[in-house]
Amino acid sequence: MTDASDATHTGDADDAPDVGELTPPDRTLMGPGPSEVHPRVLRAMSTPLVGHLDPSFVEIMNEVQELLRYTFRTDNQWTIPVSGTGSASMEAAIGNLVEPGDTMLVPTNGYFGGRMASMARRAGGEVVEVDAPWGEPLDPVDVEAAFDEHQPDVFGFVHAETSTGVLQPGVPELTSIAHDHDAYVIADCVTSLGGVEMRVDEWDVDVAYSGPQKCLSCPPGASPLTLNDRAMDKVLDREEEPRSWYLDLSLLEGYWGDERAYHHTAPITNVYAIREALRLVAEEGIEARWDRHRAVAGDLKAGFGELGLEMNAPDDYWLPSLNAVRVPDGVDDGAVIDHLLTEYDLEIASGLGALAGDVWRIGCMGYSARAQNVEFLLAALEDALAEQGHVA
Ligand SMILES: Cc1ncc(COP(=O)(O)O)c(C=O)c1O
Structure with missing residues (x-):
């Protein structure tokens, strides 16, 4: 850290912070929000x-x-x-x-x-x-x-x-x-x-x-x-x-x-x-939109099953827009999140409050609720789990 008393703040452009143009990474957003913007x-x-x-x-x-x-x-x-x-x-x-x-x-x-x-x-x-x-x-x-x-x-x-x-x-x-x-x-x-x-x-x-x-x-x-x-x-x-x-x-x-x-x-x-x-x-029509969320998130949920993962919520109360998936024994939830972010530019989130460390929270919302995102996420998650020694 610079000692403020040593700094010479002239106010000239030369002295201004040198911050580059905004170039955020191109993430696929499958966390609890924000979702991808259309x-x-x-x-x-x-x-x-x-x-x-x-x-x-x-x-x-x-x-x-x-x-x-x-x-x-x-x-x-x-x-x-x-x-x-x-x-x-x-x-x-x-x-x-x-x-x-x-x-x-x-x-x-x-x-x-x-x-x-x-x-x-x-x-x-x-x-x-x-x-x-x-x-x-x-x-x-x-x-x-x-x-x-x-x-x-x-x-x-x-x-x-x-x-x-x-x-x-x-x-x-x-x-x-x-x-x-x-x-x-x-x-x-x-x-x-x-x-x-x-x-x-x-x-x-x-x-x-x-x-x-x-x-x-x-x-x-x-x-x-x-x-x-x-x-x-x-x-x-x-x-x-x-x-x-x-x-x-x-x-x-x-x-x-x-x-x-x-x-x-x-x-x-x-x-x-x-x-x-x-x-x-x-x-799209509001009812068609509700149907799309159920259908696309339904494929996501089926894919979790194929990876040997369990949902946190029983089927009767399943929330298509936010899938809380239980972290299997022996798997480090944070390492999986990091792997998805660094290797795939893909965001999911950890558990919150009483479920911290126990679940991942995987959103399937709005423009993010698309078949291509689901396929990408399931493939990336399979890889991240394999890194952790978990095979379905
Ligand atoms: C159920 C619920 N209520 C309230 C909020 C608060 O919204 P925000 O974070 O946009 O202030 C959130 C945010 O995730 C939420 O999921």
Whole structure:
């Protein structure tokens, strides 16, 4: 390290840091996100900026909202891309719906239920839990029991748990339990939206949020959020302002609602990007897209079986967009990840939280969910496993 006191910082170009042109490696992205971005989305991101209040941008905002409604399967007026990553749409959902003194019921069966709990506490809420082991979905019987015991105001669940590769089945049953108890439901759809069946209106989900860098194959930066009128009424009737100014939906309403007035400068390029990514969803058709994810990830799962690998999630709860695969005995999970990256420019990820070291997390999302990626990954993984002395 240079001692700052010795440095002569003239400010001349000669004295400026000598950083070369950007040349990131050309990776195949098969981790838990980001997934590969469709070339059309990258092209949309290189188009010139307009102002965030330009009439042409207002039209683009309307189109994005319409496309998001299609993708979420909702007519909710309150459907927007939140500026920021999935955690921003998550915090917008929880931080606005949970008021100080409210009780929020959260799941314990994965990493992101824990994040829900942290956000609910920061919002001034009291957190209660419904238990299920990591690697299993919530059981409606347990959810009902937790409701009877705690009478929560808000219930959050993770539709597609990226840490365990588990899909939560039976969403309508969960939402009906919550509504029988007059509670609001928040669904984390970060790893499901655009890749796995989610029907916000038909399944009676009050609030759903997502991220763009998973099954929508868009760079992170503008994250989908939808609220029905019932949830938005609670948000607009709050006695105390939400703790975040930036994510206060009653203020964001001024920008995304009828007024279209300045709140913050929207990330214009990210809005272009998500518009194009959502156009691709609409062109493919949302149901055809869900089918493609199942089919392509189904081939991937079959290939894992041929390599002698076991899935973390039982078949009934398998999450096509995120395959958590158990690391066989005697195999170094990190060495396999490194081998794939250095020898094949191929990204997969290790386990998170309680599953660290036990699983690999292999995504099959959006533009990455293609037969050629699956064949490439299986061949590369076979080689990496052989390096470790594992043969099927
Ligand atoms: C289920 C789930 N929820 C929330 C998030 C947070 O999203 P982000 O990392 O984009 O902030 C993630 C990210 O992987 C996720 O998988």
